[in-house]
Amino acid sequence: MRKEILHHRGMLSEGEILEKSKSIFHRLKNFLPYKEAQNVMVYIDFRSEVKTDGIVQDLIAGHKKAIVPICVPKTREMILSHLKNPAKELAEGTFGVFEPKEEYIRSVDASEIDLVIVPGVAFDRKGYRIGYGGGYYDRFFEKLSKRIPTVALAFDLQIVEAVPAESFDQAVDYIITESELIECK
Numbered sequence: 001m002r003k004e005i006l007h008h009r010g011m012l013s014e015g016e017i018l019e020k021s022k023s024i025f026h027r028l029k030n031f032l033p034y035k036e037a038q039n040v041m042v043y044i045d046f047r048s049e050v051k052t053d054g055i056v057q058d059l060i061a062g063h064k065k066a067i068v069p070i071c072v073p074k075t076r077e078m079i080l081s082h083l084k085n086p087a088k089e090l091a092e093g094t095f096g097v098f099e100p101k102e103e104y105i106r107s108v109d110a111s112e113i114d115l116v117i118v119p120g121v122a123f124d125r126k127g128y129r130i131g132y133g134g135g136y137y138d139r140f141f142e143k144l145s146k147r148i149p150t151v152a153l154a155f156d157l158q159i160v161e162a163v164p165a166e167s168f169d170q171a172v173d174y175i176i177t178e179s180e181l182i183e184c185k
Contacts, residue, residue, distance in 0.1 A: 005122045009048045021051035023178040033149045037114035039065040044098045050153040070099045082106040118152040127171030127184030128163040141170035149173045
């Protein structure tokens, strides 16, 4: 399933990705948990993922904290860092994903987060996801307070009938696509 969805997502043109991402961002901006949040964890998009640069800029312009994950392959965990100036502070890091350069890492505790914006490959309407296989977000969700909402950003083509879920898999609360907001719980 991962390979198939990545193939379909990879077939989207840059223009389609930008247009669909713009629609998703518009829905996110009208999403109450986003409007109310002051400290938002957001991924830095990679390849054909929903673009997040507009979200990061919106958070910074709104005097909110944009908090980005840094993957640590040795422990398979994520460090959280407050991002203030993406153009200056980001460089290619683990797995080719852009992350803050070492001198710009400003650690943030997960307890400070008001909303988590989650990437992924495929999602079902119950909020279960297929990621990239590292388990970073599942391990992170285990430590995250259940009161903190999680929202995945995905293109319609990433929504599937059912994702095979294990007992340790953590579902997201919401999914926003270019055409809908899905309440998963």
